[in-house]
Amino acid sequence: MxxxxxxxxxxxxxxxxxxxxxxxxxxGKSDKLKEHLFSNWDKIHSYPEAAAESLVSAISADLNINTNQIITTNGATEAFYLIAQTFYKSKSSIVIPTFSEYEDACKVNKHELLYLNWLSKEYKFEEGLVWICNPNNPTGDILSKSDLEILLKSNVKSTFVVDEAYIDFTDAISSAIDLLDVCPNLILVKSLTKNFSIPGLRLGYLIANRAMVQNIQFFKPPWTVNSIAIEAGKFLLREKTDFLPxxxxxxxxxxxxxxxxxxxxxxxxxxxxxxxxxxxxxxxxxxxxxxxxxxxxxxxxxxxxxxxxxxxxxxxxxxxxxxxxxxxxxxxxxxxxxxx
Structure with a gap:
């Protein structure tokens, strides 16, 4: 940090x-979640699932995507560092002002950095990663899905990392998940901590095409998502209509x-x-x-x-x-x- x-x-x-x-x-504070976690308390005495497999299955069912498109992470921040490590010494363009961990992850992994003001759909990138928070933290700005699709299809040599941690805090846009099938240069990072009010548990995931996920998975250590976080994630996905803002x-x-x-x-x-x-x-x-x-x-x-x-x-x-x-x-x- x-x-x-x-x-x-x-x-x-x-x-x-x-x-x-x-x-x-x-x-988002919930006694129901607290009771559920205490009922699973004994799980802390054993190692968690190495790759949070049961939570991956729950996310897969919730989003109607394949399990091989998902990596669960210790908060969205772990995803940013994994992606930056996968693209070690790459070029990265970061739309600013925004969450500092994109830049931190890129610096640790020796990326060549370029800083941009908010994107237009006409922008052209030669290569490398493009980091976008959508909706953006701290401004609350949004990039429409149609403009994002234009950027993805007109910049096929670049990989777009789109952080949707705050997608449940607006009705001005919806998730770009459906673009994954047509845009292989898209990585979506999702957080379960902001919308479900569990930042202390550190829980997130990334989704992309199968080949991209395999490349990123190579760098991921086992057991980064603990047993209590896994149980919280599964419970919140089952009960999400009662918990989302x-x-x-x-x-x-x-x-x-x-x-x-x-x-x-x-x-x-x-x-x-x-x-x-x-x-x-x-x-x-x-x-x-x-x-x-x-x-x-x-x-x-x-x-x-x-x-x-x-x-x-x-x-x-x-x-x-x-x-x-x-x-x-x-x-x-x-x-x-x-x-x-």
């Missing part, structure tokens, strides 16, 4: 009353949240297609604001200065409950008055 991430509340002694720094679904509710709450934020002087709200979005300070720095909110209110935001392509004026917010959203609104009003 070279650049750091959000949700760093563990670094502070005071209680975090409201956490806006993590774009994990805030309503309700997009219409999220959209409604985010819209109300942004309307209130827009009334506070000194803040510019950037548009987003998801429940998380960027805010830009007209004066001062996000670091100063973050320190003020933690010290005075126990509220945590994501300082976005360490996203490549952004500066110290930016921070990211993720919509929480209406009550917690109001806590932040009230705190920002006080900050605005102090700095006017």
């Amino acid at each position: 070279l650049h750091g991430h959000g949700d760093d509340g563990y670094q502070y002694e005071q209680e975090i009353v409201a956490n806006f720094s993590s774009n994990v679904w805030f309503g 309700p997009v219409n509710y999220y959209k409604s709450e985010t819209k109300k949240f942004i309307k209130k934020l827009e009334k506070i002087p000194g803040f510019k709200i950037h548009p987003s297609k998801t429940s998380f979005f960027l805010v830009e300070l007209e004066e001062n720095t996000a670091f100063e604001l973050k320190k003020y909110l933690i010290s005075n209110f126990g509220i945590l935001i994501r300082d976005a200065a360490n996203f490549r392509g952004l500066n110290s004026s930016y921070f990211r917010l993720a919509t929480q409950t209406e009550e917690k959203n109001q806590l932040l609104i009230d705190a920002l009003i006080q900050w605005s008055k102090l700095n006017s």
Whole structure:
């Protein structure tokens, strides 16, 4: 980890009353999942399945794809490092600002890096990997499936790594899974941690064509997905309608949240297609604001200065409950008055 991430509340002694720094679904905590995991507790006394085979089968059934197209991983981040290792010393183009682990994985594996602003369908690549977060973290921007298909078919010498960790946080696009059959240069990376609110379990997977999966599988160590994570994944896929974030509710709450934020002087709200979005300070720095909110209110935001392509004026917010959203609104009003 070279650049750091959000949700760093563990670094502070005071209680975090409201956490806006993590774009994990805030309503995903479940006693049903807890009970299920405790009922499988004895499995920790044996080695887990080497390649999480039963979870692979569950994902295969859920997505209606072949098991030989799937690799389960210790969070989506393991997938990024495996892909970068498979393409050791390749060229990589990264659409920024975005999740830092694409860059970190590429640097560790000696890739030649090129940074791009948001893609258009006309963009041409000579070769190598293209890394896209869709929807994008931290901006909430999206690339339509039709534009992605054009890019894939007009850049057949390049392999596109599309991170769909936040696909369940928007209704503006749907997964590009159906493009796998017609575009062999596509790798999709999926996360079960953001949408099901289990980031502490570290669970994700990648899907691609059979040949690509075989190449990547060569570099994967055994047992990287533990027994409890395997059981959690299978349970959540079976019960997913009860656990996935309700997009219409999220959209409604985010819209109300942004309307209130827009009334506070000194803040510019950037548009987003998801429940998380960027805010830009007209004066001062996000670091100063973050320190003020933690010290005075126990509220945590994501300082976005360490996203490549952004500066110290930016921070990211993720919509929480209406009550917690109001806590932040009230705190920002006080900050605005102090700095006017």
